[in-house]
Amino acid sequence: MKITRLETFVVPPRWLFLKIETDEGVSGWGEPVVEGRAHTVQAAVQELSDLLIGQDPARIEDLWQVMHRGGFYRGGAVFMSAIAGIDQALWDIKGQVYGAPAYQLLGGPVRDRMRVYSWIGGDRPDDVARAARAALAAGFTAVKMNATEELSYLDVPSKIDAVLARVQAVRDATTPDFGVAVDFHGRVHLPMARVLARELDAMRLLFIEEPVLSENVEALREVRRVTTTPIALGERLYSRWEFKTVLQEGLADILQPDLSHAGGLTECRKIAAMAEAYDVAIAPHCPLGPIALAACLQLDAVAHNAAIQEQSLGIHYNEGSDLLDYLSDPAVFAYSGGFVPIPQGPGLGVTVNEEHVRALARVGHRWRNPLWRHADGSVAEW
Template structure:
């Protein structure tokens, strides 16, 4: 079996553009992957075009060897854009491999270690304003109640205001009041995850926010500080009572290893669209397992990313919970002919279709072409004009 073509389809999903990758073979089999990276859509598509000649003529089932060729092909490291492109290509190769042997991908990853997969969604589902907008306790509480009514028992919200190196009394009160309103609305049995989005510019600022929310038992606090500062992250983790998580912006096992070695978090969050694919995510999860660290993959992306996350979760022992962004736009299901993702309340059920189990309606996808994403991060400005982290 040989790869004869690699193509991409960009599908606008309002806050982001999904990048679907299709690999075709000389035996009629083809595979789908996803390489979505916000605000870098055209760069990722270009990277896939650049990488395509390396794969032409290769057997798509030689996944590890093909990925090594893609990663090591040039003098320069591939970075987030290149690794996102490679992740999408790797997903598509797994899809072909599964189809070629008539088995779902999770079987090829080692088989199931659970009977269903626990999930959580974003407050407001796909509404960016509900996730990143102003912190209004009553509005957010209403959104939380709506999610619980839909059967979800866990959700995530961005709760920290834009912050520089120190916090303000107003900011702390806002975080505490909002978290209290959410907990009061949903009760003690619904899990709330808090994404600080790397907004605090110092460990002390992050810890003050953590202290404000800890009485309300968050399941975990995500990205309390910008990625790369392992020492500060470890300081936050040691001082915190609630679990600390990070990893959505770390690329490959190499970038996760210092965090894992320092025991700087309780949960790692590789994004299967960016970290290098399923094989690389398995390596990250295995290293985390040795350090007694759980895995909760990041995934605010499209339907093929959801399928990849489902197969990974089924086969990963230290998987904790899976982020989902289902139905994030009205045409979420329109672009699909088939999906392996079946939700039953707060759970995803195990898929049984060969490969990833995804089939894309390419004509429907073409009706939602690329649109420029909103640069919401430009709103991250302090009163004096200082640009801070979004």
């Protein structure tokens, strides 16, 4: 069997899908994308196709190494996301050939279903109590919300008070055991992150996410000192080499590799194994589409330290096209009691509605994240 074609589809709301075809009629799907840089990743996929056309798709590890090591420059969001989507599609093909879900080819499952959480509140967190009640009523056992709008290096106490009030509103609207995760989104700088983390410590949160940007290792150490709340990070780390420092220095309790950013199923399986050796959990990042979620669930099935899974159903980014719209059988993600079953179909376990993909690719998108500014006119972290 040989790879014959790589075809990409820019589809709403902000996704990029990939189809890899072979000379034996077996094809696989992947989701290589950086949110806001879909066309850039699309170009990277096409460049990498020079290394793939005519090759055996079953040689996944070798093809991964060729893509990663075959050029002088490597790593980074765009390049690793291109590899990620290709890797997903190769695992999808392999599963089709053997008639088994990818997790069976990775050693078999350690679980049958995966706990998931729901997003509430939007970019500028609002009406979180109502949204939390709706998530609870829908059967979810946990939610994640952004902590705050933009914060300057030195900001006013009322903004901290507003964060505490929102989190308390979610607590009051749900139950004591309901999980509440608070995402700082990397938009908080160290002076305020220390204050915010300390004040939130009493809220008994599921975790705080990206309290500062992950490249600020020294700042992470400082936040670590002032809180006992579990710290999650990793959506902007793209390989096991970048996660290595986080693990060695004990900077996080939960790693959040994104299977559409961090080299796909092949690389994230290795990241999960590294984390397990440090008694650190994983909670794969996935505010993306159905192919990315399917890949995450294949990893969750085999990673003992997979704790909870992000998913994008109803997320504020998905206006107009949602998670299930591109699937022939949306019931594959049958959420119940705060869990989703591991997909049992071959490969990644989902069947893409190719006709719908091609129709929506004619619409496309040019999604960009908001650009925020502080009161003084300087650019703020989003």
